[in-house]
Amino acid sequence: MSSFEIDIAEHVPFDELDDEQLWAYGADLSTLLNNGRNADILRDFPFVVNTYAAGVDAAYERLLERRDVHKPGGRMQFAVFVGGAGCGLSVIAPDTPKPDIAPVEAANVSSFICEPYRRRGVGQFALRQRLIVIDQLYGGQAWTGIRAENEASIRNVVKAGFKYGGDYTNDRGTDLQLYTYHR
Numbered sequence: 001m002s003s004f005e006i007d008i009a010e011h012v013p014f015d016e017l018d019d020e021q022l023w024a025y026g027a028d029l030s031t032l033l034n035n036g037r038n039a040d041i042l043r044d045f046p047f048v049v050n051t052y053a054a055g056v057d058a059a060y061e062r063l064l065e066r067r068d069v070h071k072p073g074g075r076m077q078f079a080v081f082v083g084g085a086g087c088g089l090s091v092i093a094p095d096t097p098k099p100d101i102a103p104v105e106a107a108n109v110s111s112f113i114c115e116p117y118r119r120r121g122v123g124q125f126a127l128r129q130r131l132i133v134i135d136q137l138y139g140g141q142a143w144t145g146i147r148a149e150n151e152a153s154i155r156n157v158v159k160a161g162f163k164y165g166g167d168y169t170n171d172r173g174t175d176l177q178l179y180t181y182h183r
């Protein structure tokens with residue numbers, strides 16, 4: 001992580017963003033998610049994309065709700081910035097329904113980074129920032145489910161120490177690969 005972008009990347013818990021910062025972040029996400037270059041995010045985050053792409057007011061309203069339920073040790077959401085501009089979303093969710101093959105104590109991690117900010121180390125930075133929190137507050141165990149063809153995400157989690165744990169189908173009928181992290 002030696003790139004210039006990483007030096008100016010930030011991973012900020014929602015409860016540390018004031019109203020004005022949250023609004024600006026929502027405006028950035030809304031613009032990025034309306035750009036066709038980020039259409040792939042819809043596949044894994046349909047609800048998030050539909051809400052945030054609906055415009056800055058809808059995005060801001062949703063972010064306020066998410067900030068209200070943000071809780072260290074519970075569901076946590078983080079805004080990812082590069083050079084002060086919102087570029088992605090990063091989540092820890094211990095309440096996400098787990099496949100039977102996942103460790104009972106592990107918390108789910110998921111994220112997206114928008115174009116034009118990809119392939120600069122920001123996704124890896126955001127994941128490692130969450131793993132620090134996983135180590136501190138979630139017993140050092142995390143899991144995530146990834147479509148087999150999502151090479152970018154698989155390489156990103158394996159690079160941070162996740163191991164393949166088997167195949168499963170989630171409650172939406174999507175075939176996924178389980179990846180787990182143990183401190």
Ligand SMILES: CC(C)(COP(=O)(O)OP(=O)(O)OC[C@H]1O[C@@H](n2cnc3c(N)ncnc32)[C@H](O)[C@@H]1OP(=O)(O)O)[C@@H](O)C(=O)NCCC(=O)NCCS
Pocket residue numbers: 040041044110111112113114117118119120121122123124125144145146150151152153155156159
């Ligand atoms: C997966 C995602 C978060 C990666 O973000 P990113 O900022 O581009 O990732 P990084 O630049 O930090 O790359 C980390 C590693 O991932 C791999 N990688 C990233 N993009 C890749 C691609 N398009 N193809 C192959 N490998 C890729 C690389 O191995 C890279 O390590 P390296 O730089 O040492 O080679 C981003 O592509 C994304 O948001 N995708 C859409 C949403 C998604 O799939 N989320 C995860 C679903 S669970």
